[in-house]
Amino acid sequence: MAMQRVSGVRLNEINVPRLFLYHRALTALRDAGVNVVTSEALAEFCANDVTPTQIRKDLSQLGTWGRRGHGYEVSGLLEMLARLLGLDQDWRIAIVGFGYLGHALATFLSYREERFRIAALFDRAPDVVGQRWKDLTVRHVDDLEGALREQGGVDIAVLAVPAKAAQDVADRVVAAGVGAILNFVPVALHLPRRVFARNIDLAGELSILTHHLTGPE
Amino acid sequence: MAMQRVSGVRLNEINVPRLFLYHRALTALRDAGVNVVTSEALAEFCANDVTPTQIRKDLSQLGTWGRRGHGYEVSGLLEMLARLLGLDQDWRIAIVGFGYLGHALATFLSYREERFRIAALFDRAPDVVGQRWKDLTVRHVDDLEGALREQGGVDIAVLAVPAKAAQDVADRVVAAGVGAILNFVPVALHLPRRVFARNIDLAGELSILTHHLTGPE
Numbered sequence: 001m002a003m004q005r006v007s008g009v010r011l012n013e014i015n016v017p018r019l020f021l022y023h024r025a026l027t028a029l030r031d032a033g034v035n036v037v038t039s040e041a042l043a044e045f046c047a048n049d050v051t052p053t054q055i056r057k058d059l060s061q062l063g064t065w066g067r068r069g070h071g072y073e074v075s076g077l078l079e080m081l082a083r084l085l086g087l088d089q090d091w092r093i094a095i096v097g098f099g100y101l102g103h104a105l106a107t108f109l110s111y112r113e114e115r116f117r118i119a120a121l122f123d124r125a126p127d128v129v130g131q132r133w134k135d136l137t138v139r140h141v142d143d144l145e146g147a148l149r150e151q152g153g154v155d156i157a158v159l160a161v162p163a164k165a166a167q168d169v170a171d172r173v174v175a176a177g178v179g180a181i182l183n184f185v186p187v188a189l190h191l192p193r194r195v196f197a198r199n200i201d202l203a204g205e206l207s208i209l210t211h212h213l214t215g216p217e
Numbered sequence: 218m219a220m221q222r223v224s225g226v227r228l229n230e231i232n233v234p235r236l237f238l239y240h241r242a243l244t245a246l247r248d249a250g251v252n253v254v255t256s257e258a259l260a261e262f263c264a265n266d267v268t269p270t271q272i273r274k275d276l277s278q279l280g281t282w283g284r285r286g287h288g289y290e291v292s293g294l295l296e297m298l299a300r301l302l303g304l305d306q307d308w309r310i311a312i313v314g315f316g317y318l319g320h321a322l323a324t325f326l327s328y329r330e331e332r333f334r335i336a337a338l339f340d341r342a343p344d345v346v347g348q349r350w351k352d353l354t355v356r357h358v359d360d361l362e363g364a365l366r367e368q369g370g371v372d373i374a375v376l377a378v379p380a381k382a383a384q385d386v387a388d389r390v391v392a393a394g395v396g397a398i399l400n401f402v403p404v405a406l407h408l409p410r411r412v413f414a415r416n417i418d419l420a421g422e423l424s425i426l427t428h429h430l431t432g433p434e
Contacts, residue, residue, distance in 0.1 A: 017425065089431075100324060109423075179430050180429060188266050198422050198425055207304060209397035210373075213308070
């Protein structure tokens with residue numbers, strides 16, 4: 001496998017989820033003891049959500065070519081993708097809003113994704129503030145700035161608060177130095193340019209399904 | 218406002234989330250008593266996640282033009298978007314996996330989105346099966362087929378089960394006639410062509426953020 005350094009590559013956003021798919025599939029393959037994989041086998045492992053051609057195209061854009069009739073070296077490819085995706089380092093995450101959704105996210109991330117470390121939890125409800133979760137205590141959202149300072153700051157804030165609180169919380173985590181936001185609140189946030197956000201819009205996702213179910217055929 | 222019938226329009230998938238954003242913004246505007254809105258005001262209401270130019274382009278593709286210096290009629294636009302998104306009718310949803318995430322989704326949808334009706338809940342854990350949630354009882358996932366038949370079927374299944382159970386559950390909801398799946402399980406599902414699925418990949422979303430935080434500038 002030929003491979004060049006890819007630092008400096010800035011992928012357009014559309015491809016990143018696909019690279020993450022490859023990263024996840026390759027991790028599973030590596031853990032299963034596979035050393036080399038063809039684009040066909042990798043596509044099959046991604047449940048054919050991508051074609052072998054797409055995989056070869058994506059990877060060649062990153063300066064990586066499989067050897068014909070041989071395939072890609074799993075560990076090298078994994079290392080490159082991890083570096084590109086920022087998954088070769090730990091990230092500190094604050095979850096603001098520790099209801100069912102916040103709890104689900106914390107549990108999910110702590111079990112599955114070792115690079116994402118839950119560093120702080122916030123809520124406003126009296127029966128939630130003070131709860132223990134693993135080695136953390138849920139803090140009152142009014143103490144957000146102080147608590148984040150104590151923790152040495154976080155990289156990413158996950159917002160799972162009621163809609164009316166979302167912009168205020170966003171402003172405060174941004175002021176506290178957070179660089180990226182994963183927003184589950186169905187509210188369009190006004191954010192400074194330096195802060196990168198992803199919105200996960202559950203009803204919006206469902207509307208994509210219902211649009212297709214309604215489709216004119 | 219000029220408006221043509223848009224039945225028969227099949228939007229490419231990339232635009233649907235944006236149309237849903239407009240739909241949500243217009244719903245809020247209508248509820249606030251606004252009858253007419255310019256593309257500039259609508260963009261502002263979407264927190265400038267879209268530009269006025271993009272809005273005008275999207276809407277003109279649907280055969281809708283605002284009147285210069287006047288804007289779009291809110292109720293007509295809302296009606297058209299609702300029809301296109303399938304939000305002018307009710308949809309029956311089964312949630313499979315009623316842990317924190319399943320619970321969060323049920324709560325969220327039932328409070329916010331009246332068109333999405335939670336029709337059935339499933340889990341496998343003995344302490345969850347039999348729980349009441351609103352007027353539903355959580356059923357054992359082993360009874361999925363029978364329970365869905367009793368309920369008269371559902372349109373959409375939301376999967377929030379452990380990874381190792383995901384494909385089996387997907388096969389079974391598909392066999393039971395579900396036409397669309399919202400999949401929160403980080404597993405690539407093998408599905409027949411007629412079934413449309415959206416995957417919400419939490420770790421994948423975070424990796425988009427970490428890719429940007431890592432970025433080479």
